[in-house]
Amino acid sequence: MNGATTLPVIDALPSAPSLAIDCELAATWLQAFLEDELIARRGIRNAVVGLSGGVDSAVTAFLCARALGPEHVFTIRLPYKTSSAESLSDAQLVVDALGCNDRTIEITPSVDGYLQHEPDADARRRGNIMARTRMLVLFDQSVKLGALPIGTGNKTERLMGYFTWHADDAPPLNPLGDLFKTQVWALARFLGVPKSIVDKAPSADLETNQTDEGDLGISYAKADAILALMLFGYDDARIAARGFSSQEIGIVRWRVDGTHWKRHLPTTAMLSSTAINEFYLRPVDY
Amino acid sequence: MKLGIVQFKPRKGDVEANLAALGEVFAQLAAESAPYDLIVLPEAALTGYFLEGGVYELTLSAEALALRLADLWRTKGGAKRPVDLAIGFFENDSGNYYNSAMYLRVGERDHEIVHVHRKMFLPTYGVFDEERFLSRGRRLGAFETRFGRMALLICEDMWHTLMPTIAAIKGARAIIVPSASPGRGLGGDGELESVKFWHELLHAQAIEHGVFIFYAGLAGFEGGKGMTGSSCVVDPRGRTLVSAPALGACVIRAEIDFGEVDLARANLPLLGDLNAVLPDLLLDEDLLSHTTATLPPRSPE
Numbered sequence: 001m002n003g004a005t006t007l008p009v010i011d012a013l014p015s016a017p018s019l020a021i022d023c024e025l026a027a028t029w030l031q032a033f034l035e036d037e038l039i040a041r042r043g044i045r046n047a048v049v050g051l052s053g054g055v056d057s058a059v060t061a062f063l064c065a066r067a068l069g070p071e072h073v074f075t076i077r078l079p080y081k082t083s084s085a086e087s088l089s090d091a092q093l094v095v096d097a098l099g100c101n102d103r104t105i106e107i108t109p110s111v112d113g114y115l116q117h118e119p120d121a122d123a124r125r126r127g128n129i130m131a132r133t134r135m136l137v138l139f140d141q142s143v144k145l146g147a148l149p150i151g152t153g154n155k156t157e158r159l160m161g162y163f164t165w166h167a168d169d170a171p172p173l174n175p176l177g178d179l180f181k182t183q184v185w186a187l188a189r190f191l192g193v194p195k196s197i198v199d200k201a202p203s204a205d206l207e208t209n210q211t212d213e214g215d216l217g218i219s220y221a222k223a224d225a226i227l228a229l230m231l232f233g234y235d236d237a238r239i240a241a242r243g244f245s246s247q248e249i250g251i252v253r254w255r256v257d258g259t260h261w262k263r264h265l266p267t268t269a270m271l272s273s274t275a276i277n278e279f280y281l282r283p284v285d286y
Numbered sequence: 287m288k289l290g291i292v293q294f295k296p297r298k299g300d301v302e303a304n305l306a307a308l309g310e311v312f313a314q315l316a317a318e319s320a321p322y323d324l325i326v327l328p329e330a331a332l333t334g335y336f337l338e339g340g341v342y343e344l345t346l347s348a349e350a351l352a353l354r355l356a357d358l359w360r361t362k363g364g365a366k367r368p369v370d371l372a373i374g375f376f377e378n379d380s381g382n383y384y385n386s387a388m389y390l391r392v393g394e395r396d397h398e399i400v401h402v403h404r405k406m407f408l409p410t411y412g413v414f415d416e417e418r419f420l421s422r423g424r425r426l427g428a429f430e431t432r433f434g435r436m437a438l439l440i441c442e443d444m445w446h447t448l449m450p451t452i453a454a455i456k457g458a459r460a461i462i463v464p465s466a467s468p469g470r471g472l473g474g475d476g477e478l479e480s481v482k483f484w485h486e487l488l489h490a491q492a493i494e495h496g497v498f499i500f501y502a503g504l505a506g507f508e509g510g511k512g513m514t515g516s517s518c519v520v521d522p523r524g525r526t527l528v529s530a531p532a533l534g535a536c537v538i539r540a541e542i543d544f545g546e547v548d549l550a551r552a553n554l555p556l557l558g559d560l561n562a563v564l565p566d567l568l569l570d571e572d573l574l575s576h577t578t579a580t581l582p583p584r585s586p587e
Contacts, residue, residue, distance in 0.1 A: 021472035029469070029478075029512060032533045036507035041298075183472075281339035285509045286299045 016242055017228045021183050023190035027066065030175045034067035037173050038148060041285060046147035050138050051075040051094055051102075052205065053087030055188050055197055056152040056176060058094045062191040063175050064150055065098045073100035074145050078134045080206075081108040087205050093194040105141075107133045127206035131164035138171070148173060156181040156220060159227055160252070161259025162204075162212065169262070180224040218251050226252045287323040287433045287542040290315055293517045294327055295506035295535040298334040301344060305332060305354060309362045315537065316363030322539075323433065328464045328504035328517075329374035329387070329440055335466035336508045337376070341419050345378035348402050352390050356397035368393045370400075370431060372500075374440060374464035376420075377404065383420050387438045387464045389429060401429035403438035407446055413468060413511065428456035434544050441465040445487065447494075454495035454557055455564070459547045461497050463488070466504035469514035469532060481516045481532055493524035496551035498542060505535050522550035 038044050047064040051057050057075075064073045075098075077091050088104070095102040111133050115121055121129070138149040151174035157163050158177055176184055181202070188198045202212040202220070213219050218226075226249055229239045236249050261267070265277070273279050292311055296304045308331075315322055329335065333344045346354075355371055370391050377386035385405040391398045404423025408416035426449060428437040437453035437460075444450060444463050453461055471479025488499050498521060505515040518529035519540045528538045551557055567573070 018473050022474065022476060025474075025476060025478065026472050028533070029472075033507055033510065033512060036512075037510070040506075279339075283298075283336045283338050283340070283509050285334075286337065286340045 014242065016225075017232045019180060019182055019224055019228055021179070021186060023187050026179070026183075026187055027063065027191060030063050031067045033175060034063060034150075034173070038068065042148065044146065044148050046072045046074060046145050048074045048076060048138055048142045048145060048147045048149045049152065050134055050149075051077050051091040052152075053077075053084075053090035053197065054202055054205075055193065056154055056184055058090075058193045058197050059184055059188045059191060060150055060152045060175060061094055061098060061100065062188075062193060065100055066191075070098045070100040073098065074141065074147060075100055075102045076138065076141060077102070077104040078107050078137055079104065080106075080111055080130050082208055083205055084203075084208070086200075090194070090197050090200070093197060097192070097194060103141075105137055107137065110136075123207050127204065128164045128167070130206055131167035135167045135170045150175065151177065153177055154181050154184050155179055156224055156227065157212075158263060159259075160216060160223065160255040161262045162216060162255070163262070165262050180227065181220040182224045216251070216255070218248055222248055223252055227256070230256065287544070288320055288539065289500060289519065289542050290322045290325045290537055290539045291500060291502045291517045291519065291530075292325060292327050292331075293503060293505050293515045293530045293534075293536045293538070294331045296330075296332060296334050296504070298508060299337065299340060299344060301332050301346075305358060308332070309358050311537070312359050312362040312364060316359070316367055321367045322369055324370045324372065324431075324500075326462055326464065326500050326502045327371070327373040328502040329385070329466040330376060330504060331373050331464070333376060334506070334508055335468075335504055335513065336511065337419075338415065339419065341376050342378075342383065345376045345383055347378055348386070348388055348399055351375055351388065352397055352399050355390060356392045359392050360394075364392070366394060370433075372438065372462045372464065372502075374466075374502075377402070384423060385416060385420050385440060386423070387440050387462070389431065389436070389438060389462070391432075400431060401427065401438065403427070403440065405440040405443055406449070407442040409442045426452050426456075428453055428458040433542075434459045434547075436460045436462060438462050438464070441467065444491070447491065450491045450495055450497070451560070454497055455561065459497060459544055460542070461491070461499050463499060463501045465501060467514050467516075468508070468511035477516075478514060478532060481514050484514075484516065485518070485526070485529075488518065488520050489524045489526070492520040492522055493554070493556075495557050496522040496547055496554065498522055498544075498547065503530070503532075505533065522547045523553070 047068055049061045061075050079088055111129055142149045149171040151171035153163055153168050154176045155178055163169055185198055203210050226244055239249050270278050372389045374387045377384040386402055388402050389400040391400055406423045408420055408422055410417040428435050435457040437458035439449050439461055450461055469478040469480050473479055474482040488501055492499050501518050503515040503517045504513040506513055514532040515530050516532045517538055519527040521527055527540045530536050530538050
């Protein structure tokens with residue numbers, strides 16, 4: 001070897017779980033999931049999707065339309081009096097794009113019917129009541145329409161516990177629950193969800209000017225990256241080494257660790273050796 | 287040898303409905319002009335895979351299953367068409383429960399269980415919980431068929447390269463792999479990462495040992511977990527002769543020339559090399575000191 005020659009050095013890439021997904025494959029897989037679970041297993045051809053105007057419910061409606069045909073998709077807008085006008089008009093874009101059945105049912109009288117007895121309820125309680133009222137309507141409409149309500153929750157909000165228990169998480173099928181929010185955005189672009197829905201700041205729209213990222217105290221891009229590293233088994237030091245502050249890691253870990261209960265059925269006292277889901281073990285589709 | 291692999295999509299937990307559906311598949315296959323020699327079905331073909339405690343209600347003895355399958359084949363058009371069948375099932379052997387696969391010869395009037403393999407590597411991690419409910423098989427055997435020597439390996443059995451290695455050393459020229467693989471990983475360049483991994487694994491094992499691999503994947507969704515079919519036939523040079531999509535039921539077929547095994551091994555004599563070196567590897571005292579495994583009592587071949 002000539003002493004004057006410098007050999008090229010090739011560095012290893014830092015290893016980290018990728019959040020990039022093959023959107024076409026994801027769409028195909030989720031379409032097959034909906035077909036199998038709805039039609040093949042349950043013999044149900046109709047789906048009810050609560051349309052918020054946000055990206056999660058839009059993607060869910062698009063997937064249902066692919067699996068069942070738009071004539072079998074019943075989207076329902078469930079505004080409360082404080083809901084933004086933009087939520088309703090963005091939801092209309094989804095309906096127009098798909099040509100599905102659509103209906104708007106005001107939840108204000110129902111929610112206020114209860115809240116008139118609880119004038120001191122804070123924003124969190126009011127939000128929970130709205131979420132649970134929406135689910136009440138979606139389940140009832142499903143019975144009426146011979147449909148199944150389809151969940152819209154994504155993996156990020158499930159992990160962060162950013163949802164109302166026994167409300168957003170209640171529907172028996174959830175196509176997006178194993179996709180992080182940033183992956184739902186990618187899938188939305190692939191499916192052709194209207195741009196204004198994909199590009200706007202995500203919001204639960206339970207209070208005026210509310211945004212998810214404001215509530216959570218961290219951006220979805222950072223939260224998803226940290227969550228992916230956490231689920232990969234990395235400790236805080238390893239996550240920090242990939243460019244995240246201890247404050248950011250702390251926010252995510254605190255939310256995940258504090259909300260395990262929200263990702264499970266209610267805790268039941270075990271008193272026998274035939275306790276359901278402890279000894280009596282049958283998969284959900286058995 | 288005319289091979290058919292049935293990528294079967296069972297109805298969860300309903301053996302009778304699945305036997306009826308399999309009967310329709312048998313009728314389709316028996317009606318082809320050229321008769322099949324071997325038909326392979328996936329792991330847990332007649333029940334679905336994720337059964338948890340329900341598995342005990344759905345087990346069959348090998349003898350009972352063999353009788354049902356032989357009768358089914360003959361009544362669905364195969365009466366004059368002797369065939370060999372390989373199928374994965376949950377086995378009850380006098381109250382011992384296994385994830386098993388059977389190789390069955392079906393004649394015009396009789397049938398014979400040629401071999402039953404009990405899955406040795408029971409995945410019990412992550413989404414899998416097999417060893418909570420089932421016992422492990424204790425022996426990997428190769429067996430004679432009218433087409434040559436073969437071995438059965440079930441799903442994770444195939445993920446340990448030692449297993450196909452031992453099968454090949456014991457003379458297997460084809461390895462039948464009934465499998466049930468829940469798909470995961472969306473970063474795999476057009477196919478799921480778990481499917482990609484399977485293909486790489488089967489490709490490498492076929493080349494290393496100069497064996498055919500008949501991979502039969504279960505299809506359908508089970509409680510949100512999508513089984514990734516992807517059945518395939520890989521030849522002894524690692525070429526995929528035919529492969530099925532991940533989703534949905536189908537049949538793949540191939541004409542198998544076992545002479546390819548000899549040609550591949552002549553071209554790349556890795557198995558011969560291994561046989562020569564293996565004694566040195568196994569007699570290495572340092573190897574045994576690195577394993578804490580207790581060797582099971584030997585039973586005669």
